[in-house]
Amino acid sequence: MAVLPAKDVSFDIHVPVAIIGGGACGMIAALAVKDAGLDSVALERDPIPRGSTALSSGMIPACCSKIQQAAGVEDSVDIMAADIQKKARGQADPDLVETVCRESGPAIDWLTDVHSVELTLVQGFLYPSHSQMRMHAPASRDGADLISGLTQAVERADISVMTNAHVVDLYADDSGRILGLKTERPDGSGDLIGCDALVMACNGFGGNSDMVGQFIPDMVDANYFGHVGNQGDAILWGEALGAATRHLGSYQGHGSVAHPHGILISWALMMQGGIQINSEGRRFSNEHDGYSEQGRRVLAQPGSIAWDVFDNRLHERGQEFVDYREADAAGAVCTADSVEALAELTGVPLETLRQTLAETERLAAGDGTDEFGRDFTGEPALDPPYRAIRVTGSLFHTQGGLVVDKDARVLRQDGSQLPNLMAGGGAACGVSGPEDWGYLSGNGLLTAVTLGRLSGATAARIALDK
Numbered sequence: 001m002a003v004l005p006a007k008d009v010s011f012d013i014h015v016p017v018a019i020i021g022g023g024a025c026g027m028i029a030a031l032a033v034k035d036a037g038l039d040s041v042a043l044e045r046d047p048i049p050r051g052s053t054a055l056s057s058g059m060i061p062a063c064c065s066k067i068q069q070a071a072g073v074e075d076s077v078d079i080m081a082a083d084i085q086k087k088a089r090g091q092a093d094p095d096l097v098e099t100v101c102r103e104s105g106p107a108i109d110w111l112t113d114v115h116s117v118e119l120t121l122v123q124g125f126l127y128p129s130h131s132q133m134r135m136h137a138p139a140s141r142d143g144a145d146l147i148s149g150l151t152q153a154v155e156r157a158d159i160s161v162m163t164n165a166h167v168v169d170l171y172a173d174d175s176g177r178i179l180g181l182k183t184e185r186p187d188g189s190g191d192l193i194g195c196d197a198l199v200m201a202c203n204g205f206g207g208n209s210d211m212v213g214q215f216i217p218d219m220v221d222a223n224y225f226g227h228v229g230n231q232g233d234a235i236l237w238g239e240a241l242g243a244a245t246r247h248l249g250s251y252q253g254h255g256s257v258a259h260p261h262g263i264l265i266s267w268a269l270m271m272q273g274g275i276q277i278n279s280e281g282r283r284f285s286n287e288h289d290g291y292s293e294q295g296r297r298v299l300a301q302p303g304s305i306a307w308d309v310f311d312n313r314l315h316e317r318g319q320e321f322v323d324y325r326e327a328d329a330a331g332a333v334c335t336a337d338s339v340e341a342l343a344e345l346t347g348v349p350l351e352t353l354r355q356t357l358a359e360t361e362r363l364a365a366g367d368g369t370d371e372f373g374r375d376f377t378g379e380p381a382l383d384p385p386y387r388a389i390r391v392t393g394s395l396f397h398t399q400g401g402l403v404v405d406k407d408a409r410v411l412r413q414d415g416s417q418l419p420n421l422m423a424g425g426g427a428a429c430g431v432s433g434p435e436d437w438g439y440l441s442g443n444g445l446l447t448a449v450t451l452g453r454l455s456g457a458t459a460a461r462i463a464l465d466k
């Protein structure tokens, strides 16, 4: 991975806009370039474009989309921005927060109306710290369907996607202008592709254990649940070009991955009455703080595991999620008719478990205050038969990255713009502040979608002005 001098390099082909990465950000950038009337090529290292997008639940937060408005949800850029900043403890870049919130609704409308990507509003519960229902997702709640919808839109728009095309080097002039790049195929062959503008949509560094060890040492031994091809290339190239990076210690963790099955269990269960206990039978946190910081908290429990405990009511609600159905089919979801049976099943001490459940029942009835600060009164107490899933904490994706402005242009350390470089999604610094606790559900796809669209539009403008 290097940035090499472009002098004397002769490129095999030339495209107005090159895009590195074929996840949500790259596909959306490509659609935006096409809408501006220009050609691009999306370069994806894998044989099939999937990325972390395909592994996700496909939940895209957005305010004031037509879908959200039709459901009668009253939301606004200000409300959404306040939710993001509250979770990030005011440490996200306010201009970027405003930009992504403002762009979110129009981006969803554009995807659904112009590019026929099917999305629905997720209703019935709120994700942690969301004050309004604003998650838009495929009906299956499966990121594989999101990337498939985007890929089909790209095919319909007749956009080139080059797969098995691992971008290994960039070529730039002395001013930092990218003139082209080099791809490598699995058989060792490759292409030299010239471009007028470049979009980095190759996500962060979750798959690069050296970088995780350097920037997020707490999670270096954690299971990485994202796409392994995300090796931090955007950051490495950006730094070589003098770009600024920010919040490299920021990431999305998750506290509910079925273990050892390795299947994501939706946090919707926790938001609707479920609890997490450790192997001593005790709760250890406010589950409603968020699933991201819960990854670290679960890993800090004995054996690095916890149990999601819920009941049949929530088991039924879990069926909405394809991951949950898969976990159920894989035998991860256990059933216990009584507290005694639950203690035996989980191996936790019966008396402690009894006390934990009795306490949550009291809290659900409005009697007392939770020591961790969770409000239990909005949902009924758990009712046997119980359900339980053994889970562990994981690293999902990194949230720090290249600093971009409101047009998704990559900035140098002195705040000036690099001549023709854009970034979005996990390649760019997001809106989650410096650590794991700042991740508001959906911040990942929020920047993939909004900055992806802005990156494409800006890249097209730069290429046209050339």
Ligand SMILES: Cc1cc2nc3c(=O)[nH]c(=O)nc-3n(C[C@H](O)[C@H](O)[C@H](O)COP(=O)(O)OP(=O)(O)OC[C@H]3O[C@@H](n4cnc5c(N)ncnc54)[C@H](O)[C@@H]3O)c2cc1C
Pocket: 020, 021, 022, 023, 024, 025, 026, 043, 044, 045, 046, 049, 050, 051, 052, 053, 054, 055, 056, 057, 058, 059, 060, 061, 165, 166, 167, 168, 201, 202, 203, 204, 225, 226, 227, 229, 230, 231, 233, 264, 396, 397, 424, 425, 426, 427, 441, 442, 443, 444, 445, 446, 448
């Ligand atoms: C299990 C899980 C669940 C999640 N659920 C949600 C959710 O519901 N909502 C949400 O907002 N976020 C969620 N996220 C986070 C979300 O998936 C990411 O934030 C988002 O997909 C990032 O999109 P992207 O396009 O930037 O990256 P990706 O989708 O990862 O795409 C990047 C692509 O770049 C390619 N690439 C990398 N380097 C190169 C190179 N040098 N040359 C060529 N190609 C390269 C990769 O192969 C990859 O295909 C989840 C993450 C995980 C792991």
